[in-house]
Amino acid sequence: MLTTKTARIFLKPPVFLICLLPFFFILTDSIELTGNLGANPIENIQDRLGNWGLRFLLLTLAISPLRKLTGQIWLTLFRRMLGLFTFFYVLMHFLTWLILEQNIYLPAITEDIITRPFITIGFLALLILLLLASTSTNNIQRKLQKKWYAIHRLIYAASILAVWHYWWQVKKDITEPLIYVFVLSILLLYRIWIKYLSRKN
Amino acid sequence: MLIKQPSTIKSFEITSEKNYLNRRKFIQSSTLIGGSILSNNLFGANLPEKPFAELSDIKSSIYSTDEKINNFLDVTSYNNYYEFGLDKDDPYKNSKDFQSRPWSIEVTGEAEKTGIFNIEDFIKPYLLEERIYRMRCVEAWSMVIPWVGIPLANVIKAFKPLSSATHVRFETLHDRERMPGQRSRVLKWPYREGLTIAEAMNPLPLLAVGIYGRALPNQNGAPIRLVVPWKYGFKGIKGIVKMSFIKGQPKTSWEMAASNEYGFYANVNPKVPHPRWSQARERRIGSGVFASKQPTQLFNGYGEQVAHLYDGLNLRRHF
Numbered sequence: 001m002l003t004t005k006t007a008r009i010f011l012k013p014p015v016f017l018i019c020l021l022p023f024f025f026i027l028t029d030s031i032e033l034t035g036n037l038g039a040n041p042i043e044n045i046q047d048r049l050g051n052w053g054l055r056f057l058l059l060t061l062a063i064s065p066l067r068k069l070t071g072q073i074w075l076t077l078f079r080r081m082l083g084l085f086t087f088f089y090v091l092m093h094f095l096t097w098l099i100l101e102q103n104i105y106l107p108a109i110t111e112d113i114i115t116r117p118f119i120t121i122g123f124l125a126l127l128i129l130l131l132l133a134s135t136s137t138n139n140i141q142r143k144l145q146k147k148w149y150a151i152h153r154l155i156y157a158a159s160i161l162a163v164w165h166y167w168w169q170v171k172k173d174i175t176e177p178l179i180y181v182f183v184l185s186i187l188l189l190y191r192i193w194i195k196y197l198s199r200k201n
Numbered sequence: 202m203l204i205k206q207p208s209t210i211k212s213f214e215i216t217s218e219k220n221y222l223n224r225r226k227f228i229q230s231s232t233l234i235g236g237s238i239l240s241n242n243l244f245g246a247n248l249p250e251k252p253f254a255e256l257s258d259i260k261s262s263i264y265s266t267d268e269k270i271n272n273f274l275d276v277t278s279y280n281n282y283y284e285f286g287l288d289k290d291d292p293y294k295n296s297k298d299f300q301s302r303p304w305s306i307e308v309t310g311e312a313e314k315t316g317i318f319n320i321e322d323f324i325k326p327y328l329l330e331e332r333i334y335r336m337r338c339v340e341a342w343s344m345v346i347p348w349v350g351i352p353l354a355n356v357i358k359a360f361k362p363l364s365s366a367t368h369v370r371f372e373t374l375h376d377r378e379r380m381p382g383q384r385s386r387v388l389k390w391p392y393r394e395g396l397t398i399a400e401a402m403n404p405l406p407l408l409a410v411g412i413y414g415r416a417l418p419n420q421n422g423a424p425i426r427l428v429v430p431w432k433y434g435f436k437g438i439k440g441i442v443k444m445s446f447i448k449g450q451p452k453t454s455w456e457m458a459a460s461n462e463y464g465f466y467a468n469v470n471p472k473v474p475h476p477r478w479s480q481a482r483e484r485r486i487g488s489g490v491f492a493s494k495q496p497t498q499l500f501n502g503y504g505e506q507v508a509h510l511y512d513g514l515n516l517r518r519h520f
Contacts, residue, residue, distance in 0.1 A: 030490075038278070038279060038289075038290060039274070039275040039278060039279030039289075039486050039487065040279060040289070040342060040484070040486055041490050042484065042490060043342075043484075100490060100491070101484075101494075102494075103493040103494065105493070108479070108481070108482065111479065112478075112479065115474075116477060116478055116479070117477075118477055168477060169477065169478075171340065172287075172387055172388070172458060172459070173287045173385075173387050
């Protein structure tokens with residue numbers, strides 16, 4: 001069994017680099033010599049960043065169940081890192097929308113956030129992730145103690161909002177959003193089930 | 202995971218923009234000289250069988266815009282054609298093997314002349330025209346495309362619709378073998394679209410058989426498709442096999458799929474948002490990553506030609 005110490009030394013650096021790969025490929029695709037982003041590059045960048053934000057969010061949520069099921073304590077080591085990568089990709093997704101899609105044109109931005117429900121809930125999810133990311137250091141965790149856990153349970157709300165945001169923006173074919181709904185349901189139902197078991201005992 | 206798009210269009214098949222513009226100049230000057238000879242219809246439109254094959258005897262049109270034309274690759278690799286898949290590069294990837302010959306078009310319903318015509322005979326009586334139109338997708342992006350085709354109004358007149366006909370309905374080929382996207386139930390097949398007779402008789406709608414002076418590529422709706430420049434792109438039904446003159450407003454595919462989001466009229470209108478997104482501005486494809494979106498125009502800027510069709514109609518209700 002892997003100890004947390006060896007995992008930190010040998011696994012954490014490569015996993016960190018792997019998490020950066022999607023971003024790296026978006027960058028290389030943006031350069032004409034090394035790739036291309038198709039006819040609508042902004043949509044391409046925005047969709048890919050958003051998709052990776054969702055994937056990292058689900059990966060983050062998968063850590064605790066995996067640890068419980070496999071007994072591999074060191075997995076917890078990756079939870080914060082994956083959570084911060086979630087925030088990174090979601091933030092880049094948001095900035096792409098803000099700068100490239102909306103050209104920081106404030107009337108359009110505020111109108112969209114207020115009147116388009118799918119943007120409203122996406123924005124809410126971003127705000128939650130911002131709160132979680134900014135309270136993620138050991139220091140703050142120690143200071144907030146029990147409150148910290150209460151705050152960080154907001155990730156469940158953020159994950160539901162994020163998948164919903166994706167579902168609402170597709171034009172017609174909801175196959176892909178459904179996959180995210182399915183995975184998220186398993187991750188959340190597992191937690192409810194564990195809770196139910198512990199209550200019973 | 203580099204996503205490279207395989208190039209099915211050989212580079213020599215792509216007309217360089219410079220050559221293309223030169224050819225346009227040539228076409229324009231030659232129609233000035235030859236126009237009078239051609240106009241008596243002795244030589245009707247000839248439609249080559251192969252996609253990308255060069256079309257001849259194309260006349261220019263006063264309805265063309267002089268805005269910058271989108272490049273060939275954007276127009277042929279980024280569009281919606283659910284019959285070949287749902288992603289915007291799917292039509293390009295999945296329509297390679299599509300055979301658009303033999304092809305016939307059935308004309309039925311309330312008209313003096315009806316029947317089944319093969320595509321060559323169908324367009325033979327008319328002259329090909331180039332129409333450079335703005336194309337505004339309901340998804341808030343737009344392009345400028347040099348279509349080649351025949352004005353729909355001329356075709357409608359030739360079939361002599363009865364006074365009882367109020368609308369004309371179009372249908373796309375329904376063939377799950379040839380159009381793999383139809384195996385999904387994302388829309389009700391065949392794809393259906395329609396216009397009022399008055400809309401169809403307007404000089405703008407075009408039955409397109411080509412782009413960039415060449416026969417229509419499969420992914421753009423070969424061998425024949427509709428182009429209605431003042432409406433959202435989904436009104437431009439592709440791979441047409443049937444045209445019916447009918448009494449009453451037909452149900453269209455997108456209306457059947459989500460009637461609260463897509464209406465029969467589907468006129469481009471910046472003031473009527475899609476329930477989920479704004480239609481006030483649009484992204485012009487090919488304008489670059491740092492370009493701003495541009496304001497969308499009522500009727501996509503074709504109000505002068507078409508606004509009168511909707512006098513007294515509540516455009517918010519009849520979206």
